[in-house]
Amino acid sequence: MDTNQVSLICKALSDPNRIRIVQLLTYGEQCGCELLDQMQITQPTLSHHMKALEDCGLVSSVKKGKWNHYSLNCNQWTAFRDYIESIRCASEEKAEGGCRCS
């Protein structure tokens, strides 16, 4: 996963509603109507958010009859999580090295 991909996922997560959706999907796949029940947004807005989450690869959807089943794309989420995880603060000693400007 590269910087651009990470920034796209972060953009998708830059709305509290979408973070909430991702969290809801960690309990297993759900249809849109279920998600809608648990949130304070209208149906078109949910559809808009789901599209944003699908576009960055975090969520997949499968249509089964009348319902659309959304699920978290584990591979994509794990890759993102690992990327964030890999960014570690400089150790205190390192930080005290200071700026080359001085």
Place this chain on the structure above:
Amino acid sequence: MDTNQVSLICKALSDPNRIRIVQLLTYGEQCGCELLDQMQITQPTLSHHMKALEDCGLVSSVKKGKWNHYSLNCNQWTAFRDYIESIRCASEEKAEGGCRCS
């Protein structure tokens, strides 16, 4: 750290330039001019990005004479990292439970 705070940090990271800046700061604090040297943006744009990173608490700055020393706020970054880390995919068994709609 709550959902709103996380979404604000994600918004700050929704630009590849700012992810780059965070990564550069993991090597220790740097002044604006150093950051500028390593990126393809103008100085006002860098200033704009640094403000965005400071506003969400990811970066702190200290003015020392002529230079502004920017550093990653380890506490904030770690809290964010832990939050992302805490969101785990449903296990396969769990996912197969399926949607209550069916």
Place this chain on the structure above:
DNA sequence: CCATCATATTGACAATCATCAATGTATCGT
């Protein structure tokens, strides 16, 4: 076929954003 339900799309609006040129504000070295 018709009514109903689940979801997507369209169109609109106000709000926010990334970017830059121009300008302002410190601070340093001389």
Place this chain on the structure above:
DNA sequence: ACGATACATTGATGATTGTCAATATGATGG
């Protein structure tokens, strides 16, 4: 005091965003 350097602010512009009402699509059940 002066010129140079580091950085912030302002103002402008084109692009993107979140939201909803209205409408369309598509599947299900009678």
